[in-house]
Amino acid sequence: MNQLPWHAEHWARLQARRQRDALPHALLLCGAAGLGKRAFAERFMQGLLCKAPAGGDPCGHCRSCLLVAAGTHPDVISLSFGLRKDGVQRSEIVVDQIRELSARLAMSSQFGGWQVATIDPADAMNPAAANALLKTLEEPSAQTMLLLLADAPWRLPQTIRSRCQRIEFHLPAAVDALAWLQAEGVRDSAAALTAAGGNPGLARAWALEGALDRRLEVRKDLAALAAGRGQPVDVVKRWLDNEPAQRLWFAAQAVADEVKARSGESTGPLASAMDVEGLGHWYSAVNRTRESLRGPLRGDLLLLELLAQWR
The missing domain is CATH 1.20.272 (Zinc Finger, Delta Prime; domain 3)
Structure with a gap:
């Protein structure tokens, strides 16, 4: 899979922990929007569930990879903004959603391997939801991986942050960001990078729009x-x-x-x-x-x- 250059160090460290069978049960992926946190999480989740990963990357051909690609893998859980009773999308993640997630994770994996749950954006959990998640973080089931994604991790309670292994994505060096944008064929790369405050992912998206x-x-x-x-x-x-x-x-x-x-x-x-x-x-x-x-x-x-x- 294609890897963003500024992901390489985080990826190598995470895969080294996997090789030592020392993965945490919860990862907090945080940093400014546009740096590829969600692509990183998706790649890691696919590799974790894959039956024949190479360097942590999924093979793309096994049954698990095909189910993930189709969005039907029984051991993949995605949690985001739900709907209110009137059908309007919520602006926060509420306690009932977390309770349902915890109940699901307490069950055994259907494929006998990892269960992976993604909460995105985790910083949108209201206080009651964050408190409900604490028990799952403190008493995780075996082979359960929680991936929390947050553009603004400071909105999360310290009790949540302290129970997750934090992976923080920082802005790459300007010369590296510019080189990547030029390789991506972005016009006016320097101007786009300046407009995006040095964030290459945002610069590419903003240049296109x-x-x-x-x-x-x-x-x-x-x-x-x-x-x-x-x-x-x-x-x-x-x-x-x-x-x-x-x-x-x-x-x-x-x-x-x-x-x-x-x-x-x-x-x-x-x-x-x-x-x-x-x-x-x-x-x-x-x-x-x-x-x-x-x-x-x-x-x-x-x-x-x-x-x-x-x-």
Whole structure:
């Protein structure tokens, strides 16, 4: 299977533990979105269940591999956002889901080997669900593997984190990330990598979906509002209709560039009338707003307050 270059060290260590029959019963795979945690987990799960793995990779031909590929392997359990009684998708993982998972894992493997359960995103478990998972983590069944995936592991209780072997994916060196993007045929690789904050996976995805144009639009919107042109409510509507969280990411980048320009005693690209301290406060407000979009508050009001402050 193709391996992302920045996965190699983690993969080698995990397979060495497997060779020593020293695998943990729970892995916490964490790090920024776009670094391939889910591909890593899928690869590891397939190799663990495969009857003839090579270097930890699945053969792709045995009965287990074929069932995994078809999504019908009886010893593979995937847990994510469920549905409420009214059919609407939940925004968190709830205690009933964890109890059902624990009951399933308490049963013997149908194929007589490993049972692998994936909780993704694990950082979406509510407190009751996280507490319910503790018993399974503390008293795991034999040959049971729990894979917890989290973009924001700090949202998990310490009691959960301390009972998992942590594999943390960090941003690769810029030169390595750029080389990988170029090998993948990504146009404007350097610009895409800058837009994604050095994250090569996000850079590739964003380049393919036209995010670089969106980044330019955000800067134009902020410059226009700073100059007194346009209305915040019009900008809010456009941002809210098309990747608002990503636009806020780009807004934070633009303000950071403005601050850097001020430190060099030149006019920034946004020509804001704010001083450096004000820009710093607004930068923090952007990141708080981006985080708040995950919650129940109205996105239009959050964005309107933010952009009114900018203007």
